[in-house]
Amino acid sequence: MTINRRDALKNALKLAGSGATLALPAVAAQAAGTAKARFDHGVASGDPSVDGAILWTRATPVDATLAGDIALTWHVAETDGGKPIRSGSVKARAARDFTAKVEATGLQPGREYRYWFDAADGTRSPVGRLRTLPKGKVADVVMAVVSCQLYAGGLFNAYDAIAKLDRLDAVLHLGDYIYEYGVDGYGADIAKKIGRLVEPRHEIVSLADYRMRHAQVKRDVDMQAAHARAAFICVWDDHEVANDDWMHGAENHDPKTEGDWDARKAAAMQAYFEWMPIRDPKPGQPWAAINRSFDFGDLATLVMVETRLLARSHQVVSKGEAITPAEYAPMLAERARPDRELLGPAQLAWVEKTMATSVSAGKPWQVLGNQIVMAKVAGPDMERQLGPVKFGETMAKLPVMWRERLAAGIASYRAGMPFGLDSWDGYPPARERLYAAFRRAKSRPIVLSGDSHAAWANDLHDDAGTLVAVEFGCTAITSPSYGSLLPGIGTLIADANKGEVRFCDQDAKGFTLLTLTPEHATADFRTVSTVFAKPFTEATVKRFRALAARPELPLEEIA
DSSP states (O other), X not given: OOOOHHHHHHHHHHHHHHTOOOOOOOOOOSOTTOSOEEOTTOEEEEEEETXXXXXXXXXXXXXXXXXXXXXXXXXXXXXXXXXXXXXXXXXXXXXXXXXXXXXXXXXXXXXXXXXXXXETTSOBOOOEEEEOOOOSOOSOEEEEEEOOOOGGGOOOHHHHHHHTOSOOSEEEEOSOSSOOOOTTSTTXXXXXXXXXXXXXXXXXXXXXXXXXXXHHHHHOHHHHHHHHHSOEEEOOOSTTTSTTEETTEETTOOHHHXXXXXXXXXXXXXXXXXXXXXXXXXXXXXXXXXXXXXXXTTTEEEEEOOOXXXXXXXXXXXXXXXXXXXXXXXXXXXXXXXXXXXXOHHHHHHHHHHHHHHHHTTOSEEEEEOSSOOSOOBOOOHHHHHOHHHHXXXXXXXXXXXXXXXXXXXXXXXXXXXSOSSSGGGOHHXXXXXXXXXXXXXXXXXXXXXXXXXXXXXXXXOTTSOEEEEEEEOOOSSOOOGGGTSTTHHHHHHHTTTTTEEEEESSOEEXXXXXXXXXXXXXXXXXXXXXXXXXXXEEEEEEEEEEXXXXXXXXXXXX
């Protein structure tokens, strides 16, 4: 549904009834559209099509007490400083936190354009760039794949690097655009050292809270630069609402102190659709139905799925939760239940149909944009891998809490528990159903994954041992990973999963640059030297590629 003023009022009443707080828009004290405005949050584009894209901005009122809806004019030109070839009107509505979105159409396929907004008082926004989707024969496509940008966890240096890329067709954001924690939560130690304290200071629960957190992220200059560089194609993961969420709750949601889950989820989704350059939900569809596809001419189909709020069953256990040996067998039995879901039947059928249509059209690549790691990943037995002496030395360097967690983790891995239960490894029957859909569609897709704060190159096999897909997982923009405590643990994870995990880097931050041609799909794992300071340096730590003509072959590491 389109989130208009009437919808916002309905949501406000729902939230008020649940006990959550809501900042209602100021009453207009002057004619709508005449308020003075600033463009403090830059511009963004998203969901490109062959003839256009979504254009986004926020018109911040100079005097919020006087501001009603703010009238804007949008423009699209072919070059920097060029004359507009498309223009139109849109309002930054008070009911939508003064954000504005419009779909620009009538553009040519596979072309780069410039766009901007003007306010009625003459104020002009920054200028952004976008490239429409190509049509017909396509030589190549270049996409940056990103996820997990904990504002408190560091500087967005990776976005600075992305903004400076010479060639970039789109940015694929696989989730965790914001995090819900308060000023003393996840990443607090780093934030205090580098001056990245979150707003608001408390954990976000209400619509006003989620809006404020989105606004803070969008004020970051590197974030603005990346949005202005290329169109984003986005899905959310868990932290856009709360950690380890599923259909009916989350690890980091307590109904006793934080109110009704559905009200919190509705507030988070409303803020997301207001603040992100994504199409609003289709009429008659749930807000969580953000699965959608994009065709890049005759070269590729990108299939973006939703794995959190549409159909996900409750996790067997939340990350970091202490479990005892007596619980291993019941948890493994629960994990293996065939009725446990991630995508759900309707979304799974849509994935299969979309991929089959792409294959029938002769496109060499089907790309699955997915939030969570899909590979089978057994946890590393560090004591066995390192040997007792080196393992003892490693344990001695860890804080007591992490020694206990590591020892408990190794014990669970030896009992057959996987490395992660919030990923596809927590839902193996659902993963087998997806793999069967790949086979029926006659596709060996490229799976893209975020969430783990680590870089991955994986060969994906079904339970029969057949290679069904390959996976490129992107590391985080800033969010810390296990490598911050245990440098080099990614190598141990790869060594413990030979045949499935070809590469795992739990240490570095950055992004993955995916280049598709009719012959190859190449992933460059790009890193930044630091997220705690500027300047920084960039590097490509690994490169892997898949061959379109030889889908039976595993990934190839290339120099």
